Amino acid sequence: MPLIGALPQPITSAPLVLFVYLVLTLLLVMALTSAIVRNTLWAIGSFASSMALVALLYLTIAPFLLFAVQLVIYTSVSAALLLGLLRETSGFERPLTSPFGRRWIAGGAVVAALGAVLVLVVAATSWPTGLTGSFRPGLGEALTTTYVVGLAVLVVILASAALGSGLMLAAPTLTHARGGGPLRGSGPRR
Amino acid sequence: MSAGLNLFLVVSAALFAVGAFAVVARRSTIAMLIGTQFMFAAGAIAFVAFGRFGPGATAMDAGPAVALLVSLTGAAELAIGAAMAVLLYRDNRTFFLDSDGE
Numbered sequence: 001m002p003l004i005g006a007l008p009q010p011i012t013s014a015p016l017v018l019f020v021y022l023v024l025t026l027l028l029v030m031a032l033t034s035a036i037v038r039n040t041l042w043a044i045g046s047f048a049s050s051m052a053l054v055a056l057l058y059l060t061i062a063p064f065l066l067f068a069v070q071l072v073i074y075t076s077v078s079a080a081l082l083l084g085l086l087r088e089t090s091g092f093e094r095p096l097t098s099p100f101g102r103r104w105i106a107g108g109a110v111v112a113a114l115g116a117v118l119v120l121v122v123a124a125t126s127w128p129t130g131l132t133g134s135f136r137p138g139l140g141e142a143l144t145t146t147y148v149v150g151l152a153v154l155v156v157i158l159a160s161a162a163l164g165s166g167l168m169l170a171a172p173t174l175t176h177a178r179g180g181g182p183l184r185g186s187g188p189r190r
Numbered sequence: 191m192s193a194g195l196n197l198f199l200v201v202s203a204a205l206f207a208v209g210a211f212a213v214v215a216r217r218s219t220i221a222m223l224i225g226t227q228f229m230f231a232a233g234a235i236a237f238v239a240f241g242r243f244g245p246g247a248t249a250m251d252a253g254p255a256v257a258l259l260v261s262l263t264g265a266a267e268l269a270i271g272a273a274m275a276v277l278l279y280r281d282n283r284t285f286f287l288d289s290d291g292e
Contacts, residue, residue: 008243010194020193024201031205031228035212040220040285047224054231058257061198061242066254073265078227082220085272089279142251143258150255154262161266165273 011060020060022118027053040086048079063139198239206232219275219285223268230264 011017027050034046051074058067143151205228212225234257241253279285 010192010243012192014191017191017193020197024197028201028204028208031208034224035208035216035221035228040218043221043224047227050228051231054235057235058238058254062238062254062257063251066238066258069258070261073261074227074231077265078268081268081272082223085220085275089276089285139251139254139258142255146251147255147259150259154259158262158266161269165269168273168277171277 016060020057023053023056023060026114027057044079044082044086047082048075051075051078065139195239195243198243199236202232202236202239205229205235217286217288219271219278219287223271223275226271227264227268230260230267234260234264 011020030046030050030053034043034050037043037046052071055067055070055075058070209225209228209232212228213222216222216225237253237257237260239253241251241257244253275285278287
């Protein structure tokens with residue numbers, strides 16, 4: 001089937017392209033760090049950073065509503081869920097080095113430099129509204145008209161997930177046998 | 191120098207690979223949960239990129255709308271996964287799926 005009309009043009013504005021490349025590079029680095037690092041707290045921090053970078057990416061190529069939802073859901077709620085999970089179970093692992101150690105200072109300097117570059121690029125970009133697609137109304141309207149069935153199904157899924165996780169967490173903790181292992185129903189004690 | 195559909199699809203594939211690596215190679219439930227979230231995000235990025243640059247960009251709200259639904263589904267999966275991780279920790283006093291750890 002032949003295409004009708006021309007394909008949308010790629011982004012060619014130099015500051016915006018530089019910003020997109022920077023965000024994508026940082027995103028992959030943060031994701032890889034999160035997948036590799038063994039300290040759980042650092043992994044969660046890298047995960048939250050990478051999701052914030054995804055939100056920044058959405059700011060350049062997607063409607064503003066998607067950016068806001070991504071920022072609220074992943075960067076705050078997901079990180080809060082994981083941190084709450086860590087706090088409720090094993091607690092936070094204390095870092096081996098002091099907060100004023102050499103590694104912390106070097107890491108802080110790298111983060112500050114990257115942040116400065118990010119702020120510089122964001123400040124220097126003219127952000128043409130038509131090019132970025134930001135602040136374009138229509139997504140909320142499409143969600144409530146064209147995709148209303150999917151949205152309704154998703155609300156049911158979210159409610160079921162909240163109910164299910166709440167029920168799982170509210171389940172009574174099994175008492176422990178004298179040997180230290182947990183009791184499992186009416187089966188033999190371990 | 192430009193940023194088009196190919197760039198976003200390559201990054202999406204790389205992010206999906208990172209998530210799959212975390213799910214397959216790591217034994218910690220938290221790392222595996224994070225890996226699944228990366229895989230969800232990779233799919234959402236691909237949808238958004240197709241919505242913005244792809245042949246179907248005449249309906250520009252389709253990609254972001256699907257990405258939004260994918261994100262919310264990922265949040266539901268994370269809630270269930272976190273609860274399962276808590277249950278696993280209550281049972282074994284560790285997040286690792288085997289007793290050896292990593």
